[in-house]
Amino acid sequence: MSRPRPVVLSGPSGAGKSTLMKRLMKEHEGLFGFSVSRLNKLPMLLGATLLPVADVFSSEELENSFSCPNESETTDTDYHYTTREAMQQGIDNGDFIENAEFSGNMYGTSKAAVEDVLAKNVICILDVDIQGVRRIKETDLNPIYISVQPPSMEILEKRLRDRQTETEDSLQKRLEAARIDMELRGLFDVVIINDDLDRAYEELKEILSEEITKVQKAQS
């Protein structure tokens, strides 16, 4: 039986990627190759939840992360944490499919992390920005490319404001990035307009149904 295809999920910050992914994972436990890390708050601040991922934070943040009190969230994470130096070395060695830097933190998707997930025969979800999409297109991963888009810029702005995770400055940066993002829909196999969450979720499930069935059969 062929391995399930990975899935690239991209789209503007605030479009609803995390919301859709969480729902997907809840309904299909064990079928997807990522889990919500105990550090999910940090990637959210960075504007992306990259899974599987190598995140690099300062030593202080790293220590704090290991003293996270919620043990239930620390068990089977797909996050890997490393030092800035080690990550830079890895990037120089070509070990990363894609990487980026936001607010002084580096993050990226390592080839090894993706390989780990693929070897488990589950669906590997990569939540990446447009740069990441372009980089993944240069690999032989052969994922399904899905773009999650908001119905309008006005609604996107409202969602980001209501989420209360942004400063005015970061909000404006995200909206600017979203305008660029919206013009690059041609990079994707499918564009899901996340207007009504239930409808968008059904659409996502439909797109992934073949891969979901593949994994379910392999696991039964």
Ligand SMILES: Nc1ncnc2c1ncn2[C@@H]1O[C@H](COP(=O)(O)OP(=O)(O)OP(=O)(O)O)[C@@H](O)[C@H]1O
């Ligand atoms: N269809 C929807 N209708 C109304 N609100 C929504 C809908 N989908 C998501 N939201 C809300 O919009 C906000 C942004 O969603 P979410 O955090 O999932 O976006 P995201 O694309 O993952 O953003 P980021 O890339 O910054 O992590 C959240 O507060 C979420 O609850």
